[in-house]
Amino acid sequence: MAIKPIKPEHIQRLLIRSTNWIGDAVMTTPAIRAIRKYFPNAHISLLAKPWVAPVFENSEHVDRLLVYDAERRHKGFFGKFRLARDLKKYHFDAAILLQNAFEAAFISFLAGIPFRIGYNTDARQLLLTHPVSCTNEVKKKHQTEYYLNILRGIGVEEDNRDLYLKLDQRDRFRAEKILSEQHPFPGDKIIGINPGATYGPAKQWPLDRYARLADRIQAFTERPVIIFGGPKDINLGRYISQRMQHRPIDLSGKTSLGEAMALIEKCALFITNDSGLMHVAAALDVPLLAVFGSTNPVTTGPLGRHSRIVRAPLECSPCLRPECPKGHLNCMDLISVERVFDVVKEMV
Numbered sequence: 613m614a615i616k617p618i619k620p621e622h623i624q625r626l627l628i629r630s631t632n633w634i635g636d637a638v639m640t641t642p643a644i645r646a647i648r649k650y651f652p653n654a655h656i657s658l659l660a661k662p663w664v665a666p667v668f669e670n671s672e673h674v675d676r677l678l679v680y681d682a683e684r685r686h687k688g689f690f691g692k693f694r695l696a697r698d699l700k701k702y703h704f705d706a707a708i709l710l711q712n713a714f715e716a717a718f719i720s721f722l723a724g725i726p727f728r729i730g731y732n733t734d735a736r737q738l739l740l741t742h743p744v745s746c747t748n749e750v751k752k753k754h755q756t757e758y759y760l761n762i763l764r765g766i767g768v769e770e771d772n773r774d775l776y777l778k779l780d781q782r783d784r785f786r787a788e789k790i791l792s793e794q795h796p797f798p799g800d801k802i803i804g805i806n807p808g809a810t811y812g813p814a815k816q817w818p819l820d821r822y823a824r825l826a827d828r829i830q831a832f833t834e835r836p837v838i839i840f841g842g843p844k845d846i847n848l849g850r851y852i853s854q855r856m857q858h859r860p861i862d863l864s865g866k867t868s869l870g871e872a873m874a875l876i877e878k879c880a881l882f883i884t885n886d887s888g889l890m891h892v893a894a895a896l897d898v899p900l901l902a903v904f905g906s907t908n909p910v911t912t913g914p915l916g917r918h919s920r921i922v923r924a925p926l927e928c929s930p931c932l933r934p935e936c937p938k939g940h941l942n943c944m945d946l947i948s949v950e951r952v953f954d955v956v957k958e959m960v
Contacts, residue, residue: 616742617767618706618785623654627678627699627725629716630660630668633810634866634888635912636755637664638775638895640710641671646770647708648673652765657702666869667892669882670778677938696722708766709740710759729765742766755912757830765891769822775895775915779874787874794861795836803829803837803960804893807852808845808864809885812854812934813907819848823855825883825956830858832953833960835880838866838949840872840889841919881953881960890914899959905944906931920959 619881628644638658648656657676658668662683668674680686686695692715699845700723708718709730717736720728730736734745744765750758756773763770791802805886809815809824828838839849841864849864867875873892876882882893882900893900894916902914904923908930913921923929926948928937936942 616765618729618742620651620653623651623705623727625702626651626654626656627702627703627704627720628656628674629707629709629711629720629730630658630664631711632661632664634664635886635891637667638777638888638891639755639912641667641673641776642756642770642773643710643763643777644668644671644673645772646760646763646768650768651772654705659699663869666780666873667777669870670780671776673776681872692719693722697717699723699725708762710762712746714739723805727766728730728941730762752911754910754915756915758911761785773915774902776854776893777797777873777892777894777895779877782868783868783870784877785912786871790863790867790871792874794863801835802861802875802878803833804833804840804876804879804882804884804890805852805860806836806882806884806887807839807842807848809887812946814904814931814934814936815887816901816949817905818857819851821947821949821952822883823852824854825952826860827856827858828926828949828953829956829960830860832957833880837862838862838875838879840867840876840884841865842869851879863871881956882955886912894919901952901959903944905929905947905948906933908932918959920955922947922955 655675658674659678661680696719704725706727707725709716710829712733714734714736715740727739729742731746737743744766750761753770782834822829839862843865846865848863853862876893877896882898893915897916899918902919909921924943926943929943
């Protein structure tokens, strides 16, 4: 289908539909910056789930943040119609759907938004005024390029893939307070480890190896190790802490996303699986070591200037499966503590 450009002067009120995962949200920031650049005079609102909203709360490229409250006000089938009614009040001229589900197109259609731009996936082509072809070639590129390609459906050409993340000063203050309570020398650079990852165990390096690695790092650097993670990672943090000789600072499940981002900013090194916080560290340009298993570093690898990747390049990797089809974490098992620690020594 031929591209139908949208003239910036025709759009006064624009809605962006965010993706639903932290890492994906961070990887949309180049596209959001490009939208702001192309529509400099438009009032831009961004609709996001509560857990990814902190990624955009301080963005200079967004004027208003709208929360998609899928747990209460917008829960269930009728909640989608309530959300559409809520959006209709803003009289948006256009919606750019970075989130690819049918639901995103359906809600923007119900909201009566005249221009609706997004990929023609999930049988939603008829709901879009500007359906963009999602080709196999696009899918092979990095996710930042994947989101930027949506904008080409309205004539926007932009190749700047630099991630953008601006922190809240209040979160920085709270991060300082957390460190001062947990560690007697809060000015020291810390080492962060992030053992969790969504989408299944095939993305997770074994926990006992994180424990051994963290011990060796603390002995080598004499810097405190902080365990990061959300509420679902509390057991992971406890497991690692109990198996370490040098007790870490376990903050898994004890910080908000904003506080976690501010703590990551203070890290001399951040060691992680392929995860949302990996992309946060990359956006903040923190020295980063990412352990990759089933996922593809070409499409979802960290884009920070000081990022390194450790992986075992097997024929079956990346398989993109949540669990190893061979019944064990083959590609992760091949990554030893010694191999990761050698990279750590180079980076610190």
